[in-house]
Amino acid sequence: MASRRLRVPTAVGSVPEWRAPKILLLAAFRSSAWLGHDLIHRFRAERFEVFLGGHLALWASAAIVLPLLEYTWVLRSPWFLAFCAVGVAQCVVLVIALYLARHNRFQQSITLVCIGNWVSALLVTFISPPLLPAMALLAMVPVVFAEPYIRWQRGLALTVITGVCVLVMTLVARFTQVADVVDQAPRWIETAFIVVAVPFNALHVMVIVWNNAAALRTSESQLAERAAELAASRTRLITAADEERRRLERDLHDGAQQHLVALSVIIQLARNADRDRAQPLLTEASDLVETAVAEIRRLAHGIYPPLLVSGGLSEALPTLAARASVPVHLDLNGLGRYPPSTEAALYYCCSEALQNAAKHGGPATTVMVAAHAHEQTLNLTISDTGRGFDSATMGVGLTNMTDRLSAIGGQLVIETGPGQGTRITATVDATGQLADSAVIDGSGS
């Protein structure tokens, strides 16, 4: 069977390289199974999780590990334990937010992180007023990051609340009586924390802003690439449509029209001929009519196969396979009805692939056509045991197939090589699958 000689393609392999900012090229996130394969969504999800993970690590290290170390080794002051308690609470909040983000609930997640951060920053400022600069910067981090994930109304509300929070923190720091335990703590601990934390948090905010801008730039360049590809593909589709019209014109002109013209000449002759001479002319005319009818039927079938309208792919593909000049094995279990554009594109791909296999595959080529319908997608795989070709020399037919599929939001993966056969996998969105009752019976006479 054909497929034994061929590698099985992975769906992701066909996707063009995604140029994300460097921080997002973490292999762990790329390969994570719990993120979807929609790249734009995945990109957003990854950024969000990287941010939350980093934020969690920051709080855990600076507000739990560091105070505990200081409590153990430097000074057994309850001040460190209070600091630690706030850190633990904030880390719990961040873990819950991570859980929400993994379930795509970004709005709730970011709101939770914001509230947690305000409360924690306020408490830390209350416990240790000299830490205000670091805490003020920390309070801004979630709302700076949140922008791509929330509606603008909520973003505005979070920004205003953050501003109010920073104001309250400032007032708290200015007017709160500094506790004795804080006063008693060695000044160098506080100084060291502020000297490290303020630039670090400032840098953190700037990195997030830069990261947002980089994401925007990446999206823009992706959009531009997509637009250029769309324009090229549209031009190719128009060219293909023109070519198709030209072919139709030639087929009509060279086929049916020629027979009808000859018929007209012969009927004219028969009308003017005497009875004996008219008989053979009418026989000839009758032959010509039959030829013309057959020609028109063949042409009409080539334009749009009637079975595809009435019975869908599961009925049209067997007929196509039976007419192919190479042996074709079919495995079409589970095929339903799909929108006409989807069915037409897949039928066209199959027809083109069968023609290619017959034309270029060489002797003893066999073809396997397999359809796999999943919940979200429909895969149609056409694999042959033919000669294959160098994938750099892709013909117009294969480009047309790719364009036609991309026009309906599908993808085409072509795997081949000299002596390896050819395997063409078309993947389309099957969420538009039609219920049986919704199928319009288009079968005509």
Add this chain to the structure above:
Amino acid sequence: MIEKGGVYTIVRGTSARHDGTVAEEFVRVWVVDDQASFRRATAATLDAMDDFVMAGECETGESAVELIRDGDADIVLMDIHMPGMGGIEAARQIHAAQPDLMVVLMSTYDLEDISADAAECGASAYLHKEHLSPDLLSRIWRAGG
């Protein structure tokens, strides 16, 4: 170009003169067309005429240029749209080699859809294929004289 019941006279046959004595000998017609059905229709038309006979037939412009020798035919019915050289170029070459031979271009298109080269290739007339009839062939032959 003057329309005369389906015949479009492209060039008044100044060079393609013949003696016009159709009653004394057969007018030999050579058909060049890649469509077998139309060659059959032409054969049937000539069969219905007493003074016209089929001199030969071929499917391409190239074979027409090669096969039609001096004195083989009196009229060449030349389809315009054929694979390869095409009828207009074939007509030009045949006319250059045998200026006395009458070449009639044919197709199923209207004259407006035919390339302007058709008027300058030396053909005597343009014939819409569906108008082919014994009467029209005779008229074309007489008009050429």
